[in-house]
Amino acid sequence: MENLLPKAKQGNFHLLKLAKKEQLTKNTFSMEFEVPENLKSNFQFEAGQYVTLKYPSKGEIYYNDFSMTSAPYEEKIALGIKINTEESSTKDLYNDFQIGDFVEVSEPKGRFTLVSKPHEFRTIIGFAGGIGITPLISHFKNILHNEPRTRLFLFYGNKTRDGVPFKNELDELISQHKDRLDIHYFYSREKVGNAFLEGRLDEKKVVLIINQLMMIDETDEESTLWDSVDEVLIFGKGEMIKSLANACYNNGIPRKNIHFELFEEYNEDIYPQEKEFPLIEDIEVDFKLFGNEYKTTLKNNRIRLLQELLIQGFPVPYSCKSGICGSCECVLEEGEVELLENEYLTENEEASGRILACMSVVLSKKIKVNFDLV
DSSP states (O other): OOOOOOGGGTOOEEEEEEEEEEEEETTEEEEEEEOOGGGTTTTOOOTTOEEEEEEEETTEEEEEEEEBOSOGGGOSEEEEEEOOSTTOHHHHHHHHOOTTOEEEEEOOBOOOOOOOOTTSOOEEEEEEEGGGHHHHHHHHHHHHHHOTTOEEEEEEEESSGGGOTTHHHHHHHHHHOTTTEEEEEEESSOOOSOGGGBSOOSHHHHHHIIIIISOOOTTOTTSOTGGGOOEEEEEEOHHHHHHHHHHHHHTTOOGGGEEEEESSOOOSOSSOOOOOOOOOEEEEEEEEETTEEEEEEEEESSSOHHHHHHHTTOOOOOSSSSSSSOTTEEEEEESOEEEOOOSSOOHHHHHTTEEEGGGEEEOSSEEEEEOOOO
8 A cells, every 4th residue: 555654653764775676477576675784683573574665756755564475584574566556656666676776674563473383283274365475475484484283275366377476486385395285376367277266265265165175184084174274364455354254254263363464455344343332422532643732523433533533634644444554553541442353452552551543433522542652
């Protein structure tokens, strides 16, 4: 997503040398950066994290978040990037920076991580669409490197066979780990001679996957492969995530074991809202943002806090609007809110008063929040 947010919410940046650049498909490319010895501690990261690139495009300075495809043990920063349109700033990023140039790169951030369990037998499955494969590659490489007892299944959707980002890298992983990694490619706009592999990844495909690919578990005759799934990772666009997350949940996977990350702004709930809230009108809101104090009034609480502030024209930072990225994190200093879906904050952070504005339903006549987190 194109992002021109103020620097105050973007973290610490360092100049890194572009070591490799490669076009992957017609509209995707990869970039790899060298991390000098004096910055290695700044760029330590966990699989599933991302960095922000700061770069010029058409007279503006852009801040764009990109997930890393590199695994921590590789000690480099490698990214997968999509050019959405001819006017996209990422097209200028690809054209304007050459190997040897320096780019401003933020220190790694994000919480789309998994606890490593090298001594356990685990089954982890991943769903990805298009460039959404990037953090999943990092996760899978890391798991294959550190967890000798974990088996992995990947279901990867693209439009056509010649539009699959990182196909060569994924095939190389298969050749190295045939006993623990199984990958299935799906194509929404190309006939490949197998109806099962044609069409979008959605709830119907999940049912077919369960019944056709994940039935027999050779390690446990009394259960299926699906029964043994410990974690589900889903990366891609909002509609795909919503469909797949609900399909997995409806087929027995607990929500706490279904992890997802959006690659675009998405304004709908991933899971159905199960709770009704009392109507509260004329809500007074005081908030601090980038050192400024603001006051406003919300007509009612039918629209969540972030969305209402954006409608009123306030420059509140956001990215996904779905409780995943943490861009709209703030501290509730006065009043009451109900936090709906939350894939970002820890229990301790919630207990300390931190909330996500995009997931907050206001439940009091007045609230006070602070976006300027320490």
